[in-house]
Amino acid sequence: MTTNEAAWLAVEEAPPERERLWRRLMASRSGRWGVILTAVVLGLGLLAAIGATPYDPISQRPIDRMQGPSAAYLFGTDQFGRDILSRSMAGVATSLQVAIVAVIISAVLGTTFGILSGFFGSRVRGPVNALTNILFAFPPLLLALALASVATRNWFTVAVAIAIVYIPIFVRVTRAPVLSLREADFIKAARVLGFPSQRILFRHLLPNIMPIVIVQVTLSMSWAVLTAAALSYLGLGTPPPTPALGSMVFEAKNLVAIAPWTMVAPGLVLIMFIVGLNLLGDGLRDALDPRNESHS
């Protein structure tokens, strides 16, 4: 190994900056609140995922129907006697499942297309551009709606529908920085050293656009949760009896005159979830922006 190559390999190692990032994130108000809110909602969802809800979110208890908030039922029960808190927790788990899978699919595919179309010339860029233009010609919710009603509906098809809508956003967000990075000296140097494209793409380019991808992932999570909820509100989300936050709000809307508490828990959890993710995204953006280095 030549000394030159050793120097470049040293550059490839990620600096121990994770700790610094965390400190900077927690130093900003939005970052701190984002972490707290997201952690609380994630905690509720994870508890539901392992079955640790106060009551079974699906089984019906007709004797206890339409009960107001009490010590036994913190947020009351619905028209079938199901505990609203347990159902909201299970709803969080459902949206998490949909949102995480949707964002992973769109982030991986979108970033890959974005990097490839930025790095390789017009032969890749042309078709990718045309495809993103087509997907961008739909208002996002409309496209998700149309896609979600295709095929047998379950949580996975809903996730794929949302993923397809967000792929072009990842393409656009990652392509621009790749276009300018392509001309950067360290990439040129890597080329001169004869590194294969694969290695340049994954070890030199990808780490440099990671901050952008991370921020986009966080913000997309909040959109995905929102879209999943809107779909389930319209009756096109994860099908019943699985609790979903959107369909809970829909049911509560018709009950609100006699049982206003039915809307409180699902609405509150949904807002906390989205506010938390948005704040976390903002906090991460500031923490990852090298221009803010001096502030912390």
Add this chain to the structure above:
Amino acid sequence: MITSKRIARTVAEATVTLLGVAVLVFVMLRVLPGDQITASLGIEAGMMTEAQLDALRAYYGIDQPLVVQFLGWLTEVASGNLGFSQRTGQSVLEMTASSLPVTLELAILATLLGVLLGVPLGMLSASRPNSRRDGGAQLIGLAALSIPSFLLGALLLTLLARILRYNPNAMGFARPLEDLGLNLQQMMLPAIVLGFALAAPIMRTTRSAILEVKSQDFVRTAIGKGVSPLRVQVRHVLHNSLVPIVTMTGIQFGYLLGGAVVVEQIFSVPGIGRQFLIGMQQKEYAVVQSTVLVIALLFLIVNLLTDLLYRIIDPRVRTG
């Protein structure tokens, strides 16, 4: 200036995109389980003989190869025939002629509210960054970004109906020419819900654009020359921040044309989003296909107009 070559290229690009949209929608609908026959006859379709089903398929034209069906549809659309609804017998062109103005009215009102709320909020928070004022404005922006419109809509609707017994949307929809007063009352709540959501991106864009412009030399020069603060704010800072604000507003307006589905549904506003949703639920191929095509076309036109608009606002873009 905008050259004719540029316009030709933009139109060509838009045509390719529209064609892609058409293909995508067509393919998507054909993957749907169940066809028009089961959708219109329901369970009875199962009691028919194979020969009867074949006859119906031939009648609806869905026995043809997909490519033939697609080209047939495209030729019809090009000649202005958007198809008919199986259920009501109404042509999609008629349906769209009745639903599109409703959505346009709603989108214009919502955008107006969004700009009226978002731009001043953005200016307010940019006037003293990181102050309490900035924090408050950003908090409102965060709420606008995070409260789902279906939740806000459902809350407003039920609260007003319950406490004030006020629910103009429960009455039949009034067109502005029939009863402008009732029409505006019916449009108010959905426009507020959509406008509130719209204010968030507009506010954020305004804030960052103004912060960017404010730090530039020509603003300092203007202040140094003794230009009044209000004039500096409006004539120098806001004017030069308009391009991103107009772009963001244009994009959001475009989204509203099809993306107001949920709010139209909640408030029973018979707009184009609802036309799409009902078509989707009843598997009316013709209605859904043509509605989506119309929405995509509008979206492209709005984006094109936005593009033109900021060329007018910012002379530098014209030559650039």
